[in-house]
Amino acid sequence: MNEHNNAVIHQVQHLENNLGDPTQETSVINFARSVTIDEQQMFPREYLNHLHSLNYFDRFVPHSLGGSLSDFSELLMACRLVSRRDLNAAIASGQTMLGALPVWLCGSDAQKKRLSSHILQGHLGCLALTEKKHGSNLLASEVTATVDQDGYRLNGEKWLINNATQGHTMTLLVRKIEPNGRESLAVMLLDKAQLSDYESIEKISTHGIRCADISGIRFHNTLVAKDCLIETTEPGIFGVLKALQISRILCAGFSLGAFDTCLRVTYEFAQNRALYQKTVLSMPTVQQGLGRSFAKLLLAEMLATASIRAVSHASRSLSMYSAACKYWVPRQTELALDELKVILGARYYLREEHFHGIFQKMLRDNAVVSLFDGSSQVNLGLISAQTNAISAQLLATPNCHEQLNQWFNLDESKPFAALDQQQFAINNAGQDPILSSFLAYFGDSSHNHLPPSVMTQCLILKQHILSWCDDVQTLQQSEQNEPTSVVRFNKAKQYTTLLSAACCALFIIHNETHPLLGNADIATDLLSLALNDDDMWQPSKALLEALDDQNQQHKLFSLFPISLAK
Template sequence: MTDLTHDFLKTIQHFETTLGDPTNEQSEINFVRSVTLDEAQAFPDDYIHYLKDIGYFSYFVPTEMGGKLHELSELLLLCRTLSRRDLTAAIATGQTMLGALPVWLCGDQTQKTLLAEHILQGHLGCLALTEKRHGSNLLASEVSATEHADGYQLNGEKWLINNATQGHTMTILVRKYDHNQRESLAVLLLDKTCIKDFENIEKINTHGIRCADISGIRFRNTQVPKSAIIQTNEPGMYGVLKALQISRILCAGFSLGAFDTCLRLTYDFAKSRTLYQKTVLDMPTVQQGLGRSFAKLLVAEMVSLASSKTLNYAGKSLSVYSASCKYWVPKTTELAIDELKVILGARYYLRDEYQAGMFQKMQRDNAVVSLFDGSSQLNLGLISSQTNAIASKLLDNPCVHPDIAAWFDLNTATSLSTISSAMLSVSNMGQDPVLASFLAITEQRQFDTLDANLQSVLHTLKQHILSWCDTIQTLQHNEQNEPASVVRFAATKQYTQLFATSCCALYVIFNPSHPLLGQSDIAQDLLTVILDDSDLWVPSSALLSTLDTQHQNQSMYSLLALPK
């Protein structure tokens, strides 16, 4: 265990202080500069060099390879810290981590050393999966790697790849043909500085992250060495699927950062704008909207942190939890930002009038998060295919996970000495330690010391989970059992909501002395805003006071108190 207050959070605060106030044009990464780059669709080279100089790239490399990556939650919050300033830079560097994950999970020592050297020098990388003809159907990939005496010959085109041109390295999914023309999907690590006979596809224009290098690559009899292939004892596709389980959680950092900025800009406006002898903040509906957004941001943070810590405590369940996190967090932030723009009014729509038009830029940029590393539909499909087994096990004498208290303790984190493919699985086999632990705790009456109203909310959550299990079991016996059916997808969306609320509940149960979660009013706000979100939901004065305090302190909107 490591003490978050003295280790983990100090790193986050260091970067917060170093990056500075993004509304100040003297800060290296600032809103005015970011919007100017966005208007010109110019790649933020200076931002990338600056991030390398302040050591940001070192957190993409495991400690065993000379970097500082030892806790996934730390990287998640670092990503959030950068994202609230500029999503293009955050996503470009995040794509480097995405390209590195299959290597950290499955690569040999030589490949890891090569990649670590590139990343520590601030070189960008990427993961090349998609092709124009096949989209997210990775099993249909056509880019070929034909084996010959000296290595492999690549042919074909990868499309819609972030950093495909800017990246020095590329981790790529190919259809490999051996000497006997037997084919299989495999993953290669390419050092683009050492190969030739390839063509970069020009930048593709997008509505959001307009500065990003969204492009592609075309191979024509491109020769690569045999050492490029990442050898595994399981199908090559498994390494990609497992890498995506981790990257989907890190994507939540993008949405948390964008949401933080949109809420901050809106709160600033509501406090300063006067109408009819009152500030906009004095209006009850505005307080409701800001309080609801703050509550949802805190729950989204809990879902992201709990999912990131799954790697430490229940890696085999990551196939479901990462997909749930990747669907629920971006979707929740998108809807909440839509509500915030109503409060901001016309200034949301003006390009130059209010904070350089950063709110509108953040909204556009954040919209892309739900698309990559598996779209919302794809992630719902991944969960839906496993809900039958999950429901069955939840109804069959669920038990408390042995490490559940440590998992959901906000005061501690567990360092990972290494990240390996063996820690993960492509299926959770019905195991759901989060919901199972919550159900078991309710049976054991472990939260009887909590406020009576809060206990009532937790018992309501229990009934919602059991009702969901009954629904899934009923669906197994009719024609709507197809995982991609409308009814099953609706039930899967409900599961992600139950997962989010259960994460919140467990954080409340295991952090009774927390300055926020230890307050019954705030705990109820966080649970009910997800469990029963309606137009009649009203934030407590305690929640609004916390929002105001964190805003005045210019701290990250968070359950984690950053040391100054």
Template sequence: MSLPPTAGSEAALDAALGDPEETARLAAQRDLAEAFPAELCARLDAFGLPAHYVPTEWGGALDDHERLLRLWRTVARRDLSAAVAHGKTYLGAASVWVAGNAEQATRTAATVLSGTPVAWALSEPEHGADLLNGSLTATRHGDGYRLDGAKWPVNNATRAGYLTLLACTGAPGTARGHSLFLVDKTDLAPGTWRALPKVPTHGIRGIDISGIGFDGARLADATRIGPEGSGLETVLRALQLTRTLCATLSLGAGEHGLRLAARFTATRIIQRQPLIDRPHPRSILTRCAALLAATECAALLGSRSIHSLTGEMSVVSAVVKSLAPTLVDAAVAELAELLGVRSYLTTVHEHGAFQKVARDHQVVAIFDGSTPVNRSALVQQFPRLARRLATGSHDTDGLAEAAAVGKPPRPLDRTATTLLSPQGCSTVQSLPALAETITRHAPTGLAEHATALRDTTAELGRRMAQVRPASLPPMAAHELAAAYELCFAGAACLHLWQVGAEGHHGEPLWQDGLWARAALRALRTRLAEVLRTPPPSAAPGDEHIDGPLAHTVAEAALSGAPLTPFGAPMPQPFHRPEAHT
């Protein structure tokens, strides 16, 4: 049965999810009971969200990954657990869209559109993210394969009807030693497979984090996705899509946490003065809002790059996947300071929503390759990235499309994904030209931040060029990768500010480049910490950022207005707490 079509808008999905206050209350109850978010997932099915997991060529609505990112963000800012539970189906099906044949794609599309979950079975108890050495085997048997072994932990392993499963079909530890299979549980003989129990987790408590074991389960040859031995390559290509979109989980969690803290800071009065009127709380709120804005820009540019800079996604996906949870974890930790003990309470303040956000979000850094895994993948491309950065070469047209937020993208050519980016990363490599352009018309302070970021990035490129290739990169190389992520975020902020400033004229966050100046200042400060260089010099007007941005964010948190430059409002009615002492 096909799900109803949708307009695909954030506003329509927000309306379908109902009152945010009631959503928060129910999410808190589910969390305490460690209950699966079945009711909320049913609402997402009824809305038609699964259609956005299926490309249009197979009957779905997925033709724009920016739209999918925004839809997921809408769910994640309500309940990150529900976003993780429901969105896993896209992750599970992505390998089929990348390398499956027409019959496999048609079957998977029908499954997804029916609302049946699809899981991605990669991890194993003894190997974790070491996909090269997975020990679950698919041994040739007649005209098919025999499965033996286990996958664990896997999101939706028990609830899923389909699995895309990575199995060893050749020599373990080799690039061509694994193949990917599309497994329909209903095709497996009873007694040849078993569900492994749900694992108790610190965050996302109600999610089906479980596993599946096989003992002589038979698969037809037609279930193999792509040629034998191509499984790892297919997974890595699919990860370029899924890693990028994982940033939306961080965006939703960060927005939820920022809204809670901003509301409290605006209404908490101590000694007859609101917290927001005190310099320290105001600076924390500003810095966290700035980091969230930077995360948003990197995620939006990354999601649009899937279409217009497809050949660069091996770099972009690793950068965005590492950057987003890192910045949001840092912001959530600082926001907890503003809330004090309320950040730990499970029921007393705002239904205990903040501590749930903090716990739930900690797992995002692990999804689809942990932060060290993604930074290691980035380090492997340092030689080419350093050379391209030195020349400043970049795909001007592709980058312009990536920065055109809200506009329909070009159709995605999935065959254009590559394991290594031949062009490097246009977003970072464009910084010299971008800084020169911005100095001609940027508001006070932004030009200086852009120039300083350009110079820091050039120095970073020189350091990257000195890193020698190694299968296990040293920690110093990982720190350079972390710095590269921050440079990407800064360049994304500048590109999106430059393209969007005119269309957002008069909006408080955009006044005099407020959000962009704050974001660049925060990113440059983190860059100095990562690179162990002196704190960055202040730009003109930096001293006038904290007050306006903190009050703008606080008012938005109370009224339901967008908290970020490209965000969406929360639906009404919206609970507005009274000021209290």
């Protein structure tokens, strides 16, 4: 493990220890309190203040601006640790990072300094994009910023904005109108304490994350200063789209945290509950469900880890990876929780009793993850629009990425360079370094070091990728080649599965001595599940033992060595 990666693990472990055991009411953030405030729909101010006291908000500010952000992998893991306790607090604080990303990418030095000061003080922020009439169609945004001699006059309404009322700062997408009538989409950084002539739209009740401030803002000829405008050499919307490429991957931390807690409480139940003169855990179908969930959690972690590391290793390819991660991780979490709730039985539905009813809360809260930062449909559309170019390049010239080992070796970690919008791109331009590297790696038969069962699964995956490429290319001659067609969306879904399987294979290849990935049976389990998740899949004894071992040793269900707080 290199020095930087060791420091990342140390910082994450330090946060976990300071957060305390969420099953104990002596911890500030605990399951009993979370369920109570959720029932009362109370904004988790106490939780957020506690996170600020632990310097959690420092992780949202780049090191160069006085914060501690230098590796997005650490932020992903930190978000996961907060999320396993309470998604309300994790999402409210995460929204602050979402609002900051366009500023870190495109803002002036003065704007960056101003925002970093707010965040380091624990002030919440938000990204105000959506409007009731237009939903995720950002290009149709109607909130206007008309040039005025004293600055800009804002008019219009933003809706379904997390932290819109509780947030101190707001990063706002507007339609800027010049004196000559010319219009363009632009982004502004607002300090709400400096504004007048606006009103907050009251909190909107939601099925999950009930404590969250899902509200909005309405502008009435509101005057803002000229220096609120984030001026860039590219269209303003580009900075937002590039920021979302990072935030969509970080959203995986929400699902991974909820997934960990739901698997843990279900495993504890199955281990201790006796039915028909034996424990629930001893039943083959229960072992299958728990083993499948554990394997899916590891697969989701690998896709999220590979994607977030791409910020440092392949930032110009994030448009595909972020969309795939944002679709696949929440979706697999939802499927796994549906299986776990069958094992948990009636207790999954209770709002008290078993672990204070945290399972049903996590189930509801996690459902929102697939909706924000671009819904599943939006992300599949982003993928679908690029599959023609990606498949053509994969069939033509697959090449291994020059930093592949550092990218996929879990003992390695690389901090990002200073965030700059020029490092990112709106689309992949036909490049997919992960699938390309996988195909190039298996371009010959000189891989005898892989166990036969693992090699078999990798060759099956190779064939699936090539078949997918052929199918996509053939579709171009079809009437169903429209990016939003059912067939193209299906190919986009298949892409996310192939990408997750390829990430799994590359992590296995580059971590031969890892206690889980270095085990041939576990590695085979993971690849076979990624390729064919059907009702006949069964976990190996080794996978079930690994699950039990991590539970017994009070470890995070993870490939990383994180001990849970006691």
